Amino acid sequence: xxxxxxxxxxxxxxxxxxxxxxxxxxxxxxxxxxxxxxxxxxxxxxxxxxxxxxxxxxxxxxxxxxxxxxxxxxxxxxxxxxxxxxxxxxxxxxxxxxxxxxxxxxxxxxxxxxxxxxxxxxxxxxxxx
Amino acid sequence: xxxxxxxxxxxxxxxxxxxxxxxxxxxxxxxxxxxxxxxxxxxxxxxxxxxxxxxxxxxxxxxxxxxxxxxxxxxxxxxxxxxxxxxxxxxxxxxxxxxxxxxxxxxxxxxxxxxxxxxxxxxxxxxxxxxxxxxxxxxxxxxxxxxxxxxxxxxxxxxxxxxxxxxxxxxxxxxxxxxxxxxxxxxxxxxxxxxxxxxxxxxxxxxxxxxxxxxxxxxxxxxxxxxxxxxxxxxxxxxxxxxxxxxxxxxxxxxxxxxxxxxxxxxxxxxxxxxxxxxxxxxxxxxxxxxxxxxxxxxxxxxxxxxxxxxxxxxxxxxxxxxxxxxxxxxxxxxxxxxxxxxxxxxxxxxxxxxxxxxxxxxxxxxxxxxxxxxxxxxxxxxxxxxxxxxxxxxxxxxxxxxxxxxxxxxxxxxxxxxxxxxxxxxxxxxxxxxxxxxxxxxxxxxxxxxxxxxxxxxxxxxxxxxxxxxxxxxxxxxxxxxxxxxxxxxxxxxxxxxxxxxxxxxxxxxxxxxxxxxxxxxxxxxxxxxxxxxxxxxxxxxxxxxxxxxxxxxxxxxxxxxxxxxxxxxxxxxxxxxxxxxxxxxxxxxxxxxxxxxxxxxxxxxxxxxxxxxxxxxxxxxxxxxxxxxxxxxxxxxxxxxxxxxxxxxxxxxxxxxxxxxxxxxxxxxxxxxxxxxxxxxxxxxxxxxxxxxxxxxxxxxxxxxxxxxxxxxxxxxxxxxxxxxxxxxxxxxxxxxxxxxxxxxxxxxxxxxxxxxxxxxxxxxxxxxxxxxxxxxxxxxxxxxxxxxxxxxxxxxxx
Numbered sequence: 001x002x003x004x005x006x007x008x009x010x011x012x013x014x015x016x017x018x019x020x021x022x023x024x025x026x027x028x029x030x031x032x033x034x035x036x037x038x039x040x041x042x043x044x045x046x047x048x049x050x051x052x053x054x055x056x057x058x059x060x061x062x063x064x065x066x067x068x069x070x071x072x073x074x075x076x077x078x079x080x081x082x083x084x085x086x087x088x089x090x091x092x093x094x095x096x097x098x099x100x101x102x103x104x105x106x107x108x109x110x111x112x113x114x115x116x117x118x119x120x121x122x123x124x125x126x127x128x129x
Numbered sequence: 130x131x132x133x134x135x136x137x138x139x140x141x142x143x144x145x146x147x148x149x150x151x152x153x154x155x156x157x158x159x160x161x162x163x164x165x166x167x168x169x170x171x172x173x174x175x176x177x178x179x180x181x182x183x184x185x186x187x188x189x190x191x192x193x194x195x196x197x198x199x200x201x202x203x204x205x206x207x208x209x210x211x212x213x214x215x216x217x218x219x220x221x222x223x224x225x226x227x228x229x230x231x232x233x234x235x236x237x238x239x240x241x242x243x244x245x246x247x248x249x250x251x252x253x254x255x256x257x258x259x260x261x262x263x264x265x266x267x268x269x270x271x272x273x274x275x276x277x278x279x280x281x282x283x284x285x286x287x288x289x290x291x292x293x294x295x296x297x298x299x300x301x302x303x304x305x306x307x308x309x310x311x312x313x314x315x316x317x318x319x320x321x322x323x324x325x326x327x328x329x330x331x332x333x334x335x336x337x338x339x340x341x342x343x344x345x346x347x348x349x350x351x352x353x354x355x356x357x358x359x360x361x362x363x364x365x366x367x368x369x370x371x372x373x374x375x376x377x378x379x380x381x382x383x384x385x386x387x388x389x390x391x392x393x394x395x396x397x398x399x400x401x402x403x404x405x406x407x408x409x410x411x412x413x414x415x416x417x418x419x420x421x422x423x424x425x426x427x428x429x430x431x432x433x434x435x436x437x438x439x440x441x442x443x444x445x446x447x448x449x450x451x452x453x454x455x456x457x458x459x460x461x462x463x464x465x466x467x468x469x470x471x472x473x474x475x476x477x478x479x480x481x482x483x484x485x486x487x488x489x490x491x492x493x494x495x496x497x498x499x500x501x502x503x504x505x506x507x508x509x510x511x512x513x514x515x516x517x518x519x520x521x522x523x524x525x526x527x528x529x530x531x532x533x534x535x536x537x538x539x540x541x542x543x544x545x546x547x548x549x550x551x552x553x554x555x556x557x558x559x560x561x562x563x564x565x566x567x568x569x570x571x572x573x574x575x576x577x578x579x580x581x582x583x584x585x586x587x588x589x590x591x592x593x594x595x596x597x598x599x600x601x602x603x604x605x606x607x608x609x610x611x612x613x614x615x616x617x618x619x620x621x622x623x624x625x626x627x628x629x630x631x632x633x634x635x636x637x638x639x640x641x642x643x644x645x646x647x648x649x650x651x652x653x654x655x656x657x658x659x660x661x662x663x664x665x666x667x668x669x670x671x672x673x674x675x676x677x678x679x680x681x682x683x684x685x686x687x688x689x690x691x692x693x694x695x696x697x698x699x700x701x702x703x704x705x706x707x708x709x710x711x712x713x714x715x716x717x718x719x720x721x722x723x724x725x726x727x728x729x730x731x732x733x734x735x736x737x738x739x740x741x742x743x744x745x746x747x748x749x750x751x752x753x754x755x756x757x758x759x760x761x762x763x764x765x766x767x768x769x770x771x772x773x774x775x776x777x778x779x780x781x782x783x784x785x786x787x788x789x790x791x792x793x794x795x796x797x798x799x800x801x802x803x804x805x806x807x808x809x810x811x812x813x814x815x816x817x818x819x820x821x822x823x824x825x826x827x828x829x830x831x832x833x834x835x836x837x838x839x840x841x842x843x844x845x846x847x848x849x850x851x852x853x854x855x856x857x858x859x860x861x862x863x864x865x866x867x868x869x870x871x872x873x874x875x876x877x878x879x880x881x882x883x884x885x886x887x888x889x890x891x892x893x894x895x896x897x898x899x900x901x902x903x904x905x906x907x908x909x910x911x912x913x914x915x916x917x918x919x920x921x922x923x924x925x926x927x928x929x930x
Contacts, residue, residue: 012508019516019545027523027535045536056766 028097033074042099042108050094051075068096068105080107139296143207150198151284157191157242158275160184165268168261185253185264188271189246196243199236199283203229208299209290212236212283218304224315225305231318232305234438234453235283240318242274244326252330252354255907259347262337270329273464281457307734307743310709313372321365321392327358328395328427331402332472335423339475344416344483348406351423353904355403356654358426360896362396367665367889378746378759380678380877382669382885385542387442390521391433397514398425401507407655408503409487412565417484424472425511429518431465441525495567502560506553513549517542540611554630554666557659558584558637580640584633591632592625595675595880610674624674631667635660654899661892668884672755677878683715684846685869691876693720694756696727698872706733707740713760713872717749725749729760729874750883757877763870771852771862774807782865785813785844792859793826804828805836807851807861811844827851827863842868 030045048070055066064080078096098107167181202210203226206219216229216236230236249267256263290297305314331351338347369389370382383389402422408415436442438453438461453461519526520537527535562576609617638659646653679691688697699714711732718724730745742762749756772780779788788810796803806828815821823844829836829851843849846868853862 008504008508012512015512015548016515016519019519022545023519023523023537023541026541027527027537029535030524043538056768 030095032072033068033070033076034072036076036100036105040099043097044099044105045095045097046070046076046078046105046107047093047095048076064110068094076105077103078105078107080110082108082110136297136300139207139209139290139298143202143205143209143298144296146198146201146207147210147284147286150195150202151279151282153191153195153198154275154278154282154284157188157195158272158279160188160191161268161272161275164188165265165272168264168268171261181264185268186250188268188275189250192239192242192246192271192275195278196230196239199230199239200227202284203227206298206302208302209286209296210283211285211287214287214290214299214302216305217302219301221304221310224312225310228309228314228318229305230283231322232309232314235278235281237318237322238274238278238281239283240322241325242271242278244319244323245274245329246271246326247323248327248330248354255350256334256337257346257350258343259334259337259341259350262340263333266333266336267329270333270464270468273460277457277460280460281454307709308376311372311376311745313368313375317365317368317372320361320368324358324362324365325392325395325430327354327361328399328430330354331358331399331423332427335420336472336475338423339420339472339479339483342479342483343486344420344480345487347423348409348416348419349903349907349910352403352406352410353900353907355399355406356896356900356903359396359399359403359658360893360900362392362399363896364889364893366392366396367885371886374757375748376745378744378875380676380746380757380759380875380879381673385517385520385537385539387433387521388437390517391430391437394433394514394517394521395426395430397510397517398422398429401510401514402426404503404507408500412500413487414500416487417480420480420483421476424476425514428465428469428472429514431461431468432518433521435461435465436522436525441528442521495564495572496569497563497573498567499560499563499565502556502563506556506560509549509553509556513546513553516545516549520545544611551630554634554663557662558630558633561638561641561656561659577637580637581633584629584636587632587636588625588629591628592621595671620674624670627670627674628667631663631670634663635667638663651898651902651905654895654897654902656895657898658892658895661888661890661895663888664884664891665888668881668886668888672879672882672885675880678875680873680875683872683874684867686845689874691874692878694718694723694876696758696874696876699726701731707737708732715747715758715872715874717756717758719756723756725756727756727758729758731760731762752883753880755877755879755882757879759875759877761873761875763872765866765868765870767847767865767867771864773853773860773862775858775860782847785811785847787811787843787849787863787865789861789863792854792861793828795828796831799831801831801833803831805831805851805854807854807863809843809849809863811847813844813846825849829854840866 028043028045029039029041030047031039033046033048036044036046046068048068051067051069056064066078066080067075068078069075079101080096080098095111096105096107097109097111098105100106161184164181164184167177167184171178171181199212202213203217204223206213206217206226208214208217208219212233212235213229216232217226218229231240245267249271253260253264253267286296287299290299331354334347334351338344366389369392373384374380374382402419402425405415405419405422409419439458440453520542523537524535558580559573559577562580563573608620610620610623612618612623638656642653642656642660645656677692681689681691681696683689683696683698685698688695690696695718697716699716701713702708702711704711709730709732711730712728713731715727715729716724717727727747727749729747730743732743733740734743735741744760744762746757746759749758767782774780774789776789776791779786790808790810793806793808794803795806806826809825809827811823811825812820813823821844825841825843827839827841827849829838838850838852840848840850843865848866848868850864850866851861852864854860
């Protein structure tokens with residue numbers, strides 16, 4: 001019985017260790033625009049604000065393009081090919097998942113930060129000051 | 130400020146209500162602290178017990194009163210309060226006004242406090258010997274939550290609303306985010322927070338059992354609450370998935386977002402606890418482990434709350450969060466650290482002592498016994514919970530090691546969790562047939578043989594059914610899914626394996642139900658819940674694994690086809706474009722005579738001059754499949770920017786050619802009203818297959834404010850405007866617009882999605898059934914105790930024997 005518990009513990013520890021290794025090796029990196037330009041890979045996560053005026057979708061080619069501005073203020077032209085997020089007009093922040101192709105960042109997945117429950121409005125920040 | 134229309138002075142009652150709410154929170158904080166202190170002193174001064182009990186109740190009622198006050202402010206549109214201003218709207222329905230209470234941080238903390246308080250009131254009287262320390266822990270927690278709410282108050286007044294020493298009610302609130310305005314926001318948060326509130330009960334029980342040094346009675350007392358919590362949390366999580374499915378437009382239920390994980394991990398630990406208690410009650414074992422398991426659901430939820438509200442995950446989570454008030458965050462952080470440290474230390478030092486009182490029966494005889502199955506099942510479930518916790522914390526872990534932000538994505542979660550999922554499903558099917566006394570492998574195989582055969586057969590039938598032309602699941606030949614270690618597995622084989630596991634669990638538990646239902650009609654709850662889980666996972670796997678999707682573009686008068694469905698535009702609601710009930714209608718005709726009208730939502734919101742479009746998907750639910758139409762906002766502009774053309778140049782749009790023939794002018798240069806224009810010629814293939822010619826002359830008119838463009842029809846499909854001209858080379862900039870607009874639609878075919886909801890219902894019913902039956906057991910035991918202490922029974926009662 002004691003041995004059983006020991007073996008169980010070892011197997012569990014091994015499994016968790018394996019998961020940690022898997023996560024370390026495969027977690028997708030978040031990059032800034034400057035890093036994206038020099039990083040290869042097609043699972044880069046590029047987070048930033050959509051520059052509204054540049055947002056355009058092309059239903060013929062079934063793709064979407066916009067300029068993305070990251071926290072440092074750098075701007076990157078993003079071409080998105082794939083599933084269209086439905087309420088892009090409403091959101092500001094997005095995470096584009098993909099990689100560089102020439103000077104464009106081509107994303108295959110667009111994670112939309114939904115301005116959900118816990119978002120603060122600017123007015124409440126004013127109120128707290 | 131009085132002169133501005135719509136702005137009125139705040140009524141005294143409304144200011145009083147806010148003050149009252151604030152006061153309730155302060156008083157709750159003080160009263161809970163006092164109650165905890167009195168309970169600690171109760172052994173020395175027994176006379177304080179009554180006061181301590183009353184104070185606990187008063188604290189709970191204060192929190193509920195604060196909630197009531199906030200609700201009243203929302204219902205009565207008191208926009209002088211910043212929280213009401215940010216999340217309330219005078220034009221919305223009553224249900225959204227009420228839901229405004231919990232749409233943000235402050236209100237959801239208040240909701241958590243209130244649901245915890247309700248469970249405190251419901252359970253405290255039945256805690257028996259644990260009452261003292263249960264109350265101390267419970268009151269201590271609620272005092273902390275009240276302190277957080279005192280800093281992060283929902284009753285703050287907007288500075289803009291105060292002028293000349295007087296408070297004014299602003300005419301309208303900012304309103305709830307449009308994507309939240311949906312009936313789910315009314316029912317999902319209260320349900321899931323009811324589940325979260327119930328976690329406090331097990332934590333307080335486990336802590337009290339540790340301190341009292343008695344790990345025996347608490348398990349049977351807490352058992353119905355654990356089962357109830359499993360059901361409520363489970364249904365809350367499923368509602369969240371259904372909400373995402375109904376409104377988000379990506380056709381899925383679950384995205385492994387940290388917020389979702391933060392609710393899933395406590396549920397997993399609650400399920401583990403429910404099984405641990407079962408073993409302790411039936412076999413008198415695991416008293417030690419259960420003390421730890423009792424605390425984990427609550428502690429993991431506190432951790433998840435901290436992680437998602439602290440701003441640490443801001444980059445990763447799809448839900449965006451405001452950073453908490455810093456003082457409130459400090460309280461939450463120290464509460465989390467102190468409580469976790471105290472609990473773990475208490476468990477390490479006093480756990481053995483508390484568990485020693487519980488009798489252990491003889492060791493089982495056979496090679497495998499039920500307890501072993503539970504041990505491995507619980508261990509696997511706990512490991513999934515640990516893995517998910519690791520995954521959601523990964524960005525923080527990487528950052529702590531000095532690395533860049535990294536996140537664990539959906540595919541990685543799937544690849545990792547499947548290693549745990551498969552053995553868990555096997556155990557869920559086999560465990561009900563393993564006896565407590567132990568049995569040999571051969572005996573187990575004999576008992577399971579029929580079940581395996583039936584499950585294999587049903588899987589085959591299911592696969593045949595899914596592949597039938599009428600159902601329409603046609604995975605491309607050789608389609609594969611990514612396996613571990615960079616391998617690829619055939620999709621069909623992989624799906625059959627997973628479907629078999631679900632079938633195996635469902636069939637095994639149904640057989641078990643059939644075996645015992647006569648003997649113990651109320652004892653089947655757990656097995657019913659297992660069947661529900663099998664159905665739910667079966668639905669998730671099939672609807673996601675065999676999902677098909679295609680992007681189409683529909684225009685009025687020009688249908689498009691995707692996945693065999695012809696979608697044509699039928700019209701839209703005759704409402705103000707800003708009306709939330711605005712819909713676009715499409716006629717959808719599928720293969721095999723399927724025919725329905727899809728009505729995805731479309732309306733404008735925001736400022737009148739710069740409105741934004743809001744769209745809702747349409748879900749056509751069916752027995753065999755769902756058709757999910759995710760419409761994006763209609764497209765009008767053809768290009769990003771205007772195109773510059775010189776006379777004689779032309780440009781290609783799809784198969785059409787637009788040629789700028791020559792420059793035109795009407796009137797004298799410099800005179801008001803003079804029109805400069807571009808003569809355009811377009812050739813395009815019409816619906817009859819012939820080439821057609823179209824002409825247009827968009828102009829710029831010289832007017833007071835500069836040059837005014839006009840929008841003119843070019844062809845049945847396009848309109849055109851000229852936006853600039855070059856004086857020297859007579860070049861022009863033209864913009865091209867679709868007329869009528871294009872509706873881009875993503876169409877999904879999702880087989881057997883209905884199983885997800887059916888499974889969730891069955892699972893919840895199973896959980897509630899077993900909670901009910903355990904509650905009855907406790908009531909019976911209490912009655913027996915009462916009888917045995919008041920009268921001397923002539924012969925032993927059947928229950929005690």
